[in-house]
Amino acid sequence: MNKIIIGSREWCSLPDLGIELIKAKVDSGAKTTALHADNLTKFIKNDENWVQFSLHPLKSRPDLIVQCEAKLVEKRIIKSSNGNKEERFVIETKLILGNSSYPIEITLTNRKLMGFHMLLGRQAMSNKVLIDCEFRYLLGKPSL
Template sequence: MNNEKTAPSQAVLGWREWLALPALGIPCIKAKVDTGARTSTLHAFYVDTFRRQGQLYARFGVHPVQHRSDIVVHAEAPVVDQRKVSDSGGHREERYVIHTAVALGQLQWPIELTLTNRETMLFRMLLGRTAIAGNAVVDPGQSFLAGRIRHPWEAYGAGAPSDP
C-alpha cells in the first residue's frame, strides 16, 4: 500500500525500535518511539561538564541495556543547549542538549538528545517527534520493524546475564 504522504526515503517505525548512536559508541539501544514527547532523551546515569577550547562539553555514562548496570558506555559530546524539559509526570528539569546521529538499519540522520537519568524507566531512550518529523513515520500498532535484537549484551562484548 502506497501512502502519498510518506516519502520513499522515510523509515517506518514501530512504537519501539532498536536504534544505534554510532558517534556515542552505542551499537544498540531499545528506544520508545514517542510522538507525545517533543524532545528525544537518552539515559545518562551521570553527567559531568567541562570546557574544551572554550566549548562546553558533557561527559556522561550510559547503561544501554535494561537491568545490566555492568554494561557501561562512557561518551562525551559538545553541549548545544540547556533546556527545561517536562517529564511524563509534569516535573520540570534542566537538561543538557547534545547533537548526534541516530541509526536505524541503513538509515541515519541527525538528532538532538537531552541527557537525564532514566534508570527507573522501561526504555533507555525516547525518540521524540522532532527527531521523527521528516525522517520517519510511526505505525503505533507495530514493534521492532527494523528487527529484533535478542541478546543486546553481545553488541557490548558482555556475557549473558547471570541468574540471581
C-alpha cells in the same frame, strides 16, 4: 518523500557516542529525544562546553557501561509527561535507525526507573518516519 515505517519500539545506534545498540521507546507525544545519563558532568574541551556521562545501553547487560562525551549544544527546560519541569543538557549526535542515519538533538536525564533508557521524540522522527504502533522492532537491529 520516502518515510520509513517504524514500530512502537525500535533498535537504534548512536555511533558517535559509542553506543552500538540501544532499545528506544517511540513517543510521538514527546517533543525531544531523551537519553538516560549517569555521572553527568560538564567540562571544557578546546574552549567549548562538553558533557561526559555513562550509560547502560542494554538492560539485559548491566555489566556493559559505555562512557560517552559530546559537545554541549545548550541547556533547556523540559516539561516531562507528569508536568514537572527540569533543566537538561542538550547534545547533538548521529542516530542510526534501520538503514537511515541523520543528526538529532538529545536531552540527557535520569531515566533509570523508566522501561527504556532512550525515548525517541517527534523532532527526531519528523518528515522521516511513520509509526505503526501495532508492531515493534520493524527495522531490526542497525547494521554498523
